[in-house]
Amino acid sequence: MFSSKEKFKHTFLKRLEMLFGKSFSESTPRDHYQTLGHMIREFVSNDWITTNERYLATKNKQVYYLSIEYLLGKLLRQNLMNLGVEGIVEEGLGELGIELTGLEELEPDAGLGNGGLGRLAACFLDSLASLNLPGHGHGIRYKHGLFEQKIVDGYQVELPEQWLRSGNVWEVRKADLAVSIPFWGKVESRNENGRLVFRHLHAETVTAVPYDVPVAGFNTNTVNTLRLWNAEPAQFPFHKDVLKYKRETEAISEFLYPDDTHDEGKILRLKQQYFLVSACIQSILRSYRKQHSSLEQLHEYVCIHINDTHPVLAIPELMRILIDEEGLDWEQAWHITTNTISYTNHTTLSEALEKWPVHIFQPLLPRIYMIVEEINERFCRQLWEESPGDWERISQLAVIADHYVKMAHLAIVGSFSVNGVARLHTEILKEREMKPFFHLYPDKFNNKTNGIAYRRWLLKANPALSALITEKIGSSWTQSAHELTQLLQYQNDHTFLRQLEKIKIDNKQKLADIIYKQNGVAVDSMAIFDVQVKRLHAYKRQLLNVLHIMYLFNRIKEDSSYEMTPRVFVFGAKASPGYYYAKKIIKLINTVADKVNNDPQVGDQLKVIFLENYLVSLAEKIFPAADVSEQISTASKEASGTGNMKFMINGALTLGTLDGANVEIHELVGDDNIFLFGLTAEEVLHYYRHGGYESVEYYHLDQRIREVVDQLVNGFFPDVYNEFEPIFDSLLGENDQYFVLKDFAAYTNTQEKVGEAFRDTLGWQQKSLINIAHAGYFSSDRTIKEYAKDIWGIRPLY
Missing domain, CATH: 3.40.50.2000 (Glycogen Phosphorylase B;)
Structure with missing residues (x-):
């Protein structure tokens, strides 16, 4: 049924009538989705049966x-891609006046x-x-x-x-x-x-x-x-x-x-x-x-x-x-x-x-x-x-x-x-x-x-980048991810680097359109897209990220001559229903976003976006658009992370601690192609064993920290009285279990380096290319x- 475009169209129309008892002209997009899904499942059924029989026989x-x-x-496009019939189906549907992307949207x-x-x-x-x-x-x-x-x-x-x-x-x-x-x-x-x-x-x-x-x-x-x-x-x-x-x-x-x-x-x-x-x-x-x-x-x-x-x-x-x-x-x-x-x-x-x-x-x-x-x-x-x-x-x-x-x-x-x-x-x-x-x-x-299913996260999620890679090194990388290292020969090819840049900007614009549709906030696709999407948990330190955003806001407001590289901070996360503290962090992010995004003095220099209901299908739009991958967990706490790998293979640069698989990313790409900061795992474990950390000292010694921490409780956010006292207490009263204040200065300084590096367009794309080329190691095929x-x-x- 998928041997040719004409055969597909004939079978599709026939199956539609059989399944729903209606003509094509009376059918709905959901009828089309269900028909195509049944056809795919029928198509794989022979191999499914054969596979199970082989397991029994051997x-x-x-x-x-x-x-x-x-x-x-x-699973719709993923199955079409894995079966090698995506092109035939997309063309056949197109001739019937049906967009495959539209059918994808119907799949939950x-x-x-x-x-x-x-x-x-x-x-x-x-x-x-x-x-x-x-x-x-x-x-x-x-x-x-x-x-x-x-x-x-x-x-x-x-x-x-x-x-x-x-x-x-x-x-x-x-x-x-x-x-x-x-x-x-x-x-x-x-x-x-x-x-x-x-x-x-x-x-x-x-x-x-x-x-x-x-x-x-x-x-x-x-x-x-x-x-x-x-x-x-x-x-x-x-x-x-x-x-x-x-x-x-x-x-x-x-x-x-x-x-x-x-x-x-x-x-x-x-x-x-x-x-x-x-x-x-x-x-x-x-x-x-x-x-x-x-x-x-x-x-x-x-x-x-x-x-x-x-x-x-x-x-x-x-x-x-x-x-x-x-x-x-x-x-x-x-x-x-x-x-x-x-x-x-x-x-x-x-x-x-x-x-x-x-x-x-x-x-x-x-x-x-x-x-x-x-x-x-x-x-x-x-x-x-x-x-x-x-x-x-x-x-x-x-x-x-x-x-x-x-x-x-x-x-x-x-x-x-x-x-x-x-x-x-x-x-x-x-x-x-x-x-x-x-x-x-x-x-x-x-x-x-x-490792990650890199075909989904690159071939499916980022078709433009995948096509460019195939154009340069052939298609063998789709079977063997280590072949991506062949891209290193192009790290000084300015034409190729410009092509990478254009693909990234196009992907950022697509995400900007989603942001405007969902959040009603217009963001500039030429700004740095700085992204932290993952489960909301205290050790993952979304709080460190949002406190830094508050610091940037304060600096823009206090110093009219300050110019920062425009930045769009994107968050996506679900907090467990019973995780009270994590839900407070979500409220804080959205409160900060409301204040920042509506301040005319800040303008396009700084935007904060929380994308609700973070799912795989949304992640497939976010990863290709990211410039910066926030992997800022307290060192020793993140087992591995796989979001870091998905960002990496889409060309985002990691900003992170030496935690989990960040350590191995660093070894692969080298010091110049990753932004590292903060305590090491050994230092964190030493503090846990022997003590010696007093968060109050950092609060008193660093005016930047004192200002943002005070703003949690001093009426800076006027409509949320007492809302963020639990966060304030966690940082000072409970001695900041995850070393947010300890790492604040290093994080802030490293963020400044990110902004400086981004201004060198070709240099940034070169770093991006090096990350893509080495990301093949993190294929789940290898794992x-x-x-x-x-x-x-x-x-x-x-």
Whole structure:
């Protein structure tokens, strides 16, 4: 159907009539989108079936990637691009009077993820298929995702994401593969033939129904699967109100990250996590049994990878099935489990390492808790045998301690591999956060620096730049990202640098049009577009950025002779609904924006934009337009970051701390092509260990700091009385946990260097080119090859 433009048009019109029972002249744009989506899914179905049959026939090892979120973005053009039919479809639709870009706008961003964790998972699925590797994703089919963000009077307001309002054209419901998940109830044990047998009685059962989404690789016949599980009522329990049971069941797959500031929310989150892993493992074992008669070799043919701690219950769930349903003894089951499960850690923040109160965990998951308790008992016994009497060590490392189940500890003890996601992050894990575990299991720990699906973030998001690159170095870079280094031969070619500049200005104008449409603010595409888009969190230090903007505003107002390089500061971020402090930062950004953007003395020198509801589809417009990539987290706090890589491959220059993958970006591009400032990770960790930092000293010694901090509470923002006192208190009363004031002067000075460098147009474009040329290292293809070889033990099937 996509072999030629004429064939496509004929099939499209025919399929439209069949699907909707109406003629083309009566059809709507949504009819066109649905028709094209069905055609694409039908087109890949043959390769999808063939891929799955090949996996069954070859009996090679496969990996199953478990993640609580997948931030997929829109799939229409991505699928057309990967299948190599984008040009035919766009031309054919054009001749029918239909714009492909218009159909793209009708596709909602899938509400299956929120931040870097989910986007990484989506990038990994793309690379697995593109590299012909046997890899499957498992997640939850959230009805509403996280939330749709609206900014009302500067405040974040959360509305349900209605992404499934018109269905999801990419999914296939597989009701025949549904499985049952038990909650609550009680566990009875009895002796059968000398063996202790456990039965879970009076459980409240939920049905998990899979919806499969095809994942087509780029320029290959491999089509892998993302399986999303939907929670539906099973048999209605007699002892419970039917409507309440229905509501509680459907809530499991309703929202991503429900508010867990109260016990009810904690129960729901824990339900989600067990629902995901139990459904996945039951599904994995069903597939495994089609090829193998015994589960004793499971680890030789299957790797289950847990993306952060959310799916860690895969460990006790696999143990439960192996012991209770397959009749294996503990030692056999533990050997299989600990050689099947691998774990990626995504944080150095101890407060972000999940732990669950026993009083919630035990009644909700009675049999799973028994198994976790046994894992803990055996592990603590091992620690005692190694260091008799060292109670402090046991308390520090135990899986269950102080009435909490510690999920990261369970992940490390129950897996064969623990990896960080940037070299610095992994070293911090080994030397600080998980040092005792590293000493206990040195061979488990390894690093896999994150990567991005660069074809989406360059080939799809920035077609003009992609075309220029292909014109200069050929198209092989679309298969092998390291080929981008060939661009270095053009770093002194003024004609090429001018072409780069024109593409950037065009992309900035497109973003300026979006800004005007959404925010009603006109911005100059010739100004520096200085961008910080990421999840809103105190350690990411959006506050440092906005305090610097306040300083620039003060300087313009106080010194009429001051001339700065015109700057447009762009923010995009969602704050978790229960994260009070982060929501205050959003309000501050919008309050500053309102003051700056409406001051005639400031004019076009300075503009501040907060783009609401930051999503993948919006990110695809932002990254190609950015001149400066703000990566200013407190050193040692950002595990890796992947936004820094997306900015880099689109030619933005990093302004950042030596944190996460910024360290590796710096090593690749050199001192002259990145703007670094601030404390190092070693210095930050030294302050945390030994003290010595007093934020009040910086407040008193630096007049610039004192002025902007005072403006938070002195009536400078007249309509927001007391609004920003929590921010003021965090900086002075709570001693500025993330060293915002400590790094302020260095950040401000470095920002001045950015402005000076931008005035040298060709020099800036040269720096931009060097960043693009070295960004190929951060391809998720490279990352996945490392996972496949070093952890998962899988290989391409073509």
